[in-house]
Amino acid sequence: MARRIFFFIAILLGIAIGLGIGWGILPRLNETAQPETLRADYRTDYVLMVAEAYRSDQNASLAQRRLAFLGETDPVRMVQEAIVFGGQVGYASADMELMLRLLQALQNLKPQG
Amino acid sequence: MEERRGYWFLLTGLLIGLLLGSLYSMVIAPLQQVDMAPISLSAADKDRYRGMVVAAYTANPDVSRARARLALLNDPDPAAALMTQANNLLAQGGSASEARNFAMLASAISSINAGTPLPLAAATPTLMVTPDTGGNAAGTAPVQPTVTAPSAPTKAPTRAASATVKAVATVTLAAGVPTATPTATPGAPFGLKNREQVCDATLGALLQVQITDASGNPVPGVEVRVTWVGGEDAFFTGLKPDKGTGYADFTMNPDETYTLRLTDGGRPVTELKAPRCTDADGKTFAGGWLLSFSQ
Structure with missing residues (x-):
């Protein structure tokens, strides 16, 4: 026993x-760490960087490739999540507008590609 | 003999448990990485992240914001990390303009770290509180975030570790504020102002270049091209900020004759060959040149 x-x-x-x-x-x-495991605030800041660059180069395809760094999630969804998070934590409206413009560009790009 | 068998059954139980525990923790329910910070990225991913910081800085030359973002990577010397990446980019045949952007940011950060006032603007960005746009600025986006104007640039983040990110997110440059990046007077070409032989055994056959604008301020990010029979190389000012943001150098082969040209214009400097110098003991060595350019 x-x-x-x-x-x-x-x-x-x-x-x-x-x-x-x-x-x-x-x-x-x-x-x-893999980039897709970055915390929401870091991911949002990365999306903002892409949006800042997009404002200058107006290249939505390049922005899409840059967003692919954050993983295989749909880039449109990535930007939407960043906008929601930015809104929750009080990003400056100028930054929010940049991300919204990027979102719009990606949505326009999507049917073509 | 029976005592020994007792020990063996304990060891067998331990091994069975170890196998079960390992199987569960590594195969059935392995630990998932979540909420990681950029500091944990691999070296290659850090390079890509750094590249994105540079791209964003090139579009929006807010050096404080770029510096805060680079701080997330925890490089011992962010400017040096940028310089290294710029050099690697050039060595791998990457875009010269991209390397130039790296050099520009490295110089801007070094200028701030050294407390050097930047020639064209204040080093501290102006805070702008933008009024609420009342919702969807883009009009057609499906997401309707509530955009609130931040009352302070360091609104409390969700966690302490994200304080830097939050500060980044809420600091914006006011429209019309000149950038913090020193730039040369547009249009005016650089001309060779001084060509000085440098006989310093510690430096050897070093071709040093100093570039200043019309006001005498050092100019970073200027591409310098050297050509010789059968070869060409390019480098940028500002990649060695400890020697000045308008400084660049190149090690010459004492047997070659070089032509140096600034891609921003100006006449090429020809017949650059390492001079023969003599030290105090009468020994000869290959010396260098110091070329000073100005607008």
Whole structure:
């Protein structure tokens, strides 16, 4: 009976160590993040950068390629999310307008491409 | 013998548990990365992020905003990181104008870090509180964000770590405010004002270029091209801001003769060859040149 109890405790201990390795140690060894995992405020600022550049070059295709940095999500949706987040945290309206213009350009681009 | 078997069954239990725990934490329910910061990006992705900062800065020359964005990458020296990336870009045959934009931002940041007043504008951007547009500025967009005019440039972010980003997002340059980027007087070509032989064994055959505008301010981001028989190279002023934002240099091969030309205009400087110099001990070495250009 005692052997079974100790065997069961050993299994639990092994599970705990396994979880610690998988959730604790390994993620720290590989701390490189993918751009799509950036936090919403950083993603929004990146979208704003793309919108700023778009204002100057008026190249919606280039803006689309730049937004692809943030992952495979639909670029229109990315900009929409950035606008919503920017609105929630109080981005300056000049910045909001830039993102809205980018959104409009991407929406116009979408049917063609 | 029975005692030893007891230890073995404990080890077996531990291994079974370890296998189950690892399987669950690595295969069935692995940890998902969420809410990461730019500092955690790979080197290649940081380069792309930095490139986007430069593109945004080129479109909207707000150096404070660009500097805050670069700070998210936590480079020990953001200007040096920009310079390195510009050099890599040129070395890989990338766009010269893009490298120039990197150099311009590196110079602007270095100028601010060094406390050097920028020639054409204040280093601090003007804050502008834009009135609420009342909703959808673009008219047809499906999203109707509530745009509120920020009362202060550092409105409380969602988390402490995002303070920099929030500051970035709410600081805008007022329309009509001159940019913080020093630029040369438009139109006027640069002319060679001084050509000085430099006999310094520590520098060797270094071709140094100093470029100033009509007011005597150093001009960053000017492309300098050197050609020689069978070769050509290009570099930009401002990539070594510790030596001045209008400074650039190139190491000559003592056996070659060079022609130097600024792509912004002016006459080429020909017959540039490393001069023979003699040190205090009578030993000869290849010296360099210091060329000063001005508008």
